Amino acid sequence: MASDATRKAAEALLHALALPEGEAGWVRERRAAARSRLLEAGAPVRRDEYWRFTDPARLTAPIATAEAGEAPAQAAAVFGDVDALRVRLVNGRLRADLSDPLALDGAAIAPLGEVLKQDISIVRELVGQLELAAQEKVSRPLAILNTAAATEGLAIQAHGATVRPVLVSYDQIGEGASLVRHVIRVEAGASLTLLEAGVPTNSVMEVEVADGGTFHHVRVQTGERAPAVTHVFARIGAEAEFKTFTLTADGVLTRNEVVIDIVGDHASGHIAGAVLGKGDAHIDNTVFVTHSAEHGESRQVFKNVLAGASRGIFQGKIFVRAGAQKTDGYQISQSVLLEEGAQFLAKPELEIYADDVKCSHGSTTGALDETALFYLRSRGVPKRVAESMLVAAFVDEAISEIADEAMQERMRALVAKWMAGRT
């Protein structure tokens, strides 16, 4: 229940956002319900346990939606020349003129704004629904805000084995909020890879992976100048595979929440991240994995490399429902502090109601191993190179979570580039 203050803050947030026009009745109802839910929940405040390490003030300051703006920036450059269907959003607006035609073998793909004007059952079953389900254990008001107002993004339905990934890039010019939402359904036995470059100020992705489906997600967030919060909500069916990897480098404040629910037997969900922080970057990865079915396997692998006065945050939970027997849950969060001013805060949690499960978690923090550094240097490797080698080795467990090896190499190159450009 929101206090007066947090309710007022929620009102201010909603007030700053324009009400979308011309949407289908079911969408308008869902928007209205979301507005009520947000007022009920209140805006997040620092004293909320879930926001202990990240001050939400910078994410909840009401700002108007960004102007359309022109777009010289190219967030997509981090993925180089990867063969993909490229979609660009500038200031949170889908730009058909700067994107490839929305046609992909094995999938139907459309701008979200268009499908919200119609009544398509698979869209109706997803939009705001996975977000709503994710509020069960923890309140996530900034995701409700997104449900209340976001109109930009993609609706994707993969019905076959898509080969080309979809690459969505976000370029932000000047001030203003950009609300983005994607809804994705991977049908039974189908597969889809989604790449994201850059990050809107508030984004939500709802992903349903049907039985035997495969969804791979790789995103790179580098040097964002505005505070950003992202939510990925996924529901994973029987024998389905869900993998998400995020590389976050610098930026002012980034909070990535990934909330997945393994609802079918023998399914797997892997959530990994590499965090590279310098200056006063603040990078928060908050993960909630629910096991609702038997023989589920989940992994959370987060590696933080922190320099300057940067802060890395990891909050990760494995929640095993009664009946989710034979669950295999793994969680590791580690950090290397390259300088004394850097800080890593971790809150690993397990909550288990099934009696035949295997769950483990660990968290470590520390400087680079002095002995290892000396060993490398004693062989003639300069200190900076030696540090890069040890950091690369450290981050590799997270990068190895990416299914595609060529993509792994791209991520390794980004880490090496960041290390070389540090100071």
Place this chain on the structure above:
Amino acid sequence: MLEIKGLRVTLEEEGKEILKGVDLTVEAGKVHAIMGPNGSGKSTLSYVLAGRDGYEVTAGSVTLDGEDVLELEAEERAAAGMFLAFQYPVELPGVGNMTFLRTAMNAQRKARGEDEISAPEFLKMVREKAKALNIDNEMLKRSVNVGFSGGEKKRNEILQMAMLEPRLCILDETDSGLDVDAMRLVADGVNALRSPDRGFLVITHYQRLLDHIRPDVVHIMADGRIVETGGPELALRVETEGYADIAKSVA
């Protein structure tokens, strides 16, 4: 080639003096052995020569062919031709053995203004040297020293030495943890590297390694000083008499 004069060293953290005036000269083409009881300062000497942090040189000098070694960073000493085979080789999880070797070689070449070694040339060289040390491809592919047995680690040290072709080789307790067969392999590897322009400083607690790597000169170290210097026969005396009788100053 290596000249150590009046070297005094204290541990930075504890302020404890470990080396109390070491004088030692190693000539090119010669094998010098340093023997001594535990705590005499042998390993400290090897670390100080290699440039490890945590030691403060309070007096004395170390030069390699006239160049002041103490002024150089660890990596610069390596590029100048110094190599320390570690008593406890370090495990580097996630750093491939081949990548490690190639990065080290090319870094040294670059520091000396030489061209990088080509990939085929490197592969040919590493296969050849590894074979002589009984190091199989599997070991070369693994992370540096991770999951290696004690003997494998020591052989891996000698492989690095063979690849990097240093002018001054310092071997710190290379025999520790080795069985007789492994020691012979390691000693053969070292002996294969003996040449007129390369000097060796072999640090050991026991005489047995010196049965395989025949030294030209033997020094006895005790309480941070070289207390006696002689020929190979001095090592045999240690074996029969122990350190106590030779270095009277040691308890």
